[in-house]
Amino acid sequence: MSKRIFGLETEFGITFAPQGERTYTPDELARMLFRKVVAWGRSSNVFLGNGSRLYLDVGSHPEYATAECDGVEQLIAHDRAGERVLESLVADAQEQIAAAGVLGRVHVLKNNTDSAGNSYGCHENYLLRRQGDFTRVSEILVPHLITRQILIGAGKIVVTPRGAASYAFSQRADHIWETVSSSTTRSRPIINTRDEPHADAERYRRLHVIVGDSSMAEPTTLLKVGAADLVLRMIEAGVPMRDYALANPMRAIREISHDISGKAPIELSSGRTMTAIDLQREYLGRAKAFIELNEKQPHDDATIELWERGLDALETGDLSRVESELDWAIKLSVIRRYQERTGADLADPRIARLDLAYHDIDSERGLYSKLVKSGLVRTMVSPEEITAAIDTPPQTTRARLRGDFVAAASRARRDYTVDWMHLKINDLSQRTVRCSDPFKSVDERVDKLMEQL
Numbered sequence: 419m420s421k422r423i424f425g426l427e428t429e430f431g432i433t434f435a436p437q438g439e440r441t442y443t444p445d446e447l448a449r450m451l452f453r454k455v456v457a458w459g460r461s462s463n464v465f466l467g468n469g470s471r472l473y474l475d476v477g478s479h480p481e482y483a484t485a486e487c488d489g490v491e492q493l494i495a496h497d498r499a500g501e502r503v504l505e506s507l508v509a510d511a512q513e514q515i516a517a518a519g520v521l522g523r524v525h526v527l528k529n530n531t532d533s534a535g536n537s538y539g540c541h542e543n544y545l546l547r548r549q550g551d552f553t554r555v556s557e558i559l560v561p562h563l564i565t566r567q568i569l570i571g572a573g574k575i576v577v578t579p580r581g582a583a584s585y586a587f588s589q590r591a592d593h594i595w596e597t598v599s600s601s602t603t604r605s606r607p608i609i610n611t612r613d614e615p616h617a618d619a620e621r622y623r624r625l626h627v628i629v630g631d632s633s634m635a636e637p638t639t640l641l642k643v644g645a646a647d648l649v650l651r652m653i654e655a656g657v658p659m660r661d662y663a664l665a666n667p668m669r670a671i672r673e674i675s676h677d678i679s680g681k682a683p684i685e686l687s688s689g690r691t692m693t694a695i696d697l698q699r700e701y702l703g704r705a706k707a708f709i710e711l712n713e714k715q716p717h718d719d720a721t722i723e724l725w726e727r728g729l730d731a732l733e734t735g736d737l738s739r740v741e742s743e744l745d746w747a748i749k750l751s752v753i754r755r756y757q758e759r760t761g762a763d764l765a766d767p768r769i770a771r772l773d774l775a776y777h778d779i780d781s782e783r784g785l786y787s788k789l790v791k792s793g794l795v796r797t798m799v800s801p802e803e804i805t806a807a808i809d810t811p812p813q814t815t816r817a818r819l820r821g822d823f824v825a826a827a828s829r830a831r832r833d834y835t836v837d838w839m840h841l842k843i844n845d846l847s848q849r850t851v852r853c854s855d856p857f858k859s860v861d862e863r864v865d866k867l868m869e870q871l
């Protein structure tokens with residue numbers, strides 16, 4: 419598939435930093451965050467005018483699922499727009515808190531683990547054609563997904579029960595229990611195989627990758643999604659790939675995460691051993707050869723360049739090559755600078771706070787935003803593009819139909835129901851409009867429906 423539909427779902431962590439005695443549980447915070455949403459959409463599960471879905475599932479992790487995007491830069495803008503949407507909810511919750519006379523701040527974190535040991539995810543969605551062998555997709559993709567964390571991991575301080583601290587590549591690796599399965603929670607697999615394409619099921623499949631860390635830095639998202647897209651295109655084109663099946667995938671994913679050199683030997687089913695760096699070099703090498711011979715996508719060159727630079731940085735131990743682009747390296751550089759200044763060791767609570775602050779979505783106080791403002795982190799989309807994505811859907815996918823419909827229906831104060839595929843005005847005996855082609859951004863039936871508003 420040359421053009422592909424992408425979507426990113428992000429679950430956020432929420433905490434309250436009290437400045438007095440009164441504090442709030444995550445549940446209470448979630449309810450305050452969603453007050454505006456419920457008032458607007460009469461539900462804590464809504465689709466917005468930019469085509470995205472915003473909801474509060476069981477538990478207290480707000481989730482934002484981007485609209486369907488057909489380009490990686492567009493996806494980055496929509497992912498970032500989700501943070502701004504959450505930030506506006508924080509502002510509202512903060513007002514409720516002030517009105518109650520309580521002192522303290524609400525923090526929304528785009529990370530993947532909380533202090534109680536819970537994990538919440540960042541799911542990647544990739545549209546695939548139905549024809550083709552899905553087993554082959556997972557066989558080739560899984561070793562990539564297990565080893566890519568040395569590049570796109572969000573980084574994390576891990577403290578053992580005895581108090582020894584180390585730095586790991588990934589937030590999510592320790593919380594994954596299977597390679598492929600149809601469950602997302604109980605056994606938490608790398609790839610979720612529940613067959614729910616949100617599209618014409620005869621033509622399409624939706625690949626649902628749930629192993630990834632959430633990304634703060636835009637180039638990290640580029641590499642995460644751009645490299646997976648390249649591997650998928652090679653699979654779809656039938657490029658012969660060697661068998662990199664790992665002897666023990668669940669042990670490998672943890673060992674790789676905890677070996678910050680990237681050079682620990684990992685055993686393959688074939689009996690060979692390779693390092694995560696070697697394995698990534700194999701995928702990168704194939705991808706480079708592939709784009710020489712095939713139609714290039716706009717994100718390919720930048721993806722390949724960063725992919726290669728990331729592996730070189732690991733190989734040589736020279737982090738400065740990626741310390742403004744890859745989350746784990748950005749955060750590790752910040753931590754190291756702080757340690758040099760203060761002499762704090764990795765187990766110091768101040769360092770744990772730095773780790774969290776990096777994922778704070780607050781565009782003023784969050785550490786990530788401060789680093790961007792100081793020129794220490796590279797961005798790929800402009801603030802204007804992000805602002806536009808807060809209320810404008812992607813114009814080139816089905817999301818345009820949904821977003822425009824939602825915006826118009828709520829302006830007209832009409833009762834409506836939508837999901838990824840369907841649009842309906844509730845008080846009409848009219849049939850539901852079914853949009854089963856995610857690439858289709860223009861549809862006469864939807865125009866007619868809009869006229870009824």
Ligand SMILES: Nc1ncnc2c1ncn2[C@@H]1O[C@H](COP(=O)(O)OP(=O)(O)OP(=O)(O)O)[C@@H](O)[C@H]1O
Nearest residue numbers: 423425426483484485486543544545615616617624
């Ligand atoms: N046909 C498609 N192909 C690829 N991605 C899609 C397609 N249709 C929708 N998406 C994307 O998939 C994501 C779906 O998000 P959502 O949170 O609703 O996931 P889900 O897996 O259906 O449900 P849940 O999270 O409730 O288990 C969105 O980011 C959306 O843009």
Ligand SMILES: [Mg+2]
Nearest residue numbers: 427481483541
């Ligand atoms: Mg979801």
